[in-house]
Amino acid sequence: MAEFATSTSPADVVRRQYLASAAGDLEALRATLAPDVEWTEMAGFPLAGTFRTPHGVTSNVMEKLGQDWEGWTAHDDTYVVDGENVVVLARYTASNKATGKSIDVRVAHHFVVRGGLIVRFEQFVDTALVREAMSD
Template identity: 80%
Template sequence: MTDFTGCAAPADVVRRQYLASAAGDLDALRATLAPDVEWTEMAGFPLAGTYRTPEGVTSGVMERLGTGWDDWVAHDDTYIADGENVVVLARYTAVNKATGHLLDVRVAHHFIVRGGQIVRFEQFVDTAKVRDAMLP
């Protein structure tokens, strides 16, 4: 599907990002991100903060998740698209490497897609559930 500009529809770009993440294909994931992307992990999340550039996002978020968690997956299930805005309702599942505790928590992600690339991302998650999985 393409939008009126000839670029991939915003929801399709976001879906490619989830597929690349699930496959561990960081090159494909970076290809979905604009050079000036701003990627914000929620306050209270272990990787809280705003990351910039495709390399900054993959090294600051995706690669670091792999060091603390086994089998980290964002299961995207519901897409709500309105123009350049895409909200995805999803679920994180993973096992914390230090504690062996399972994480299974609902999340919402807000993406802004322009020109076929993700320019903004904001995460919403129950950070208490993430912390609980990290506690002995």
């Protein structure tokens, strides 16, 4: 486990990001992100946009998800690694706090990892399913 915690391999860095997110450990999550990270949430997603800096990512994405959703979790299922590129096939599960509606949505995430840190992230998700859970 100690090797995993310090490994700079792209897949291990990305896996640590998912584990930190699932645990709600924003400090550990920020530790996986480069100072100049570019984190893009897909157009049409409630938090759409590109966020920079580790604090910018956690305050504009993870903290806002926690405000609007109960139990927001990204379940990482399959990793496809090509050098510094890591594509993760995953799913989001959560319940919207305002409507009580749940989601179980398939997603794909593309990470670029350099020097043991995530420098870029792009999300691909069926935004209509997420928005549907947010509306009465």
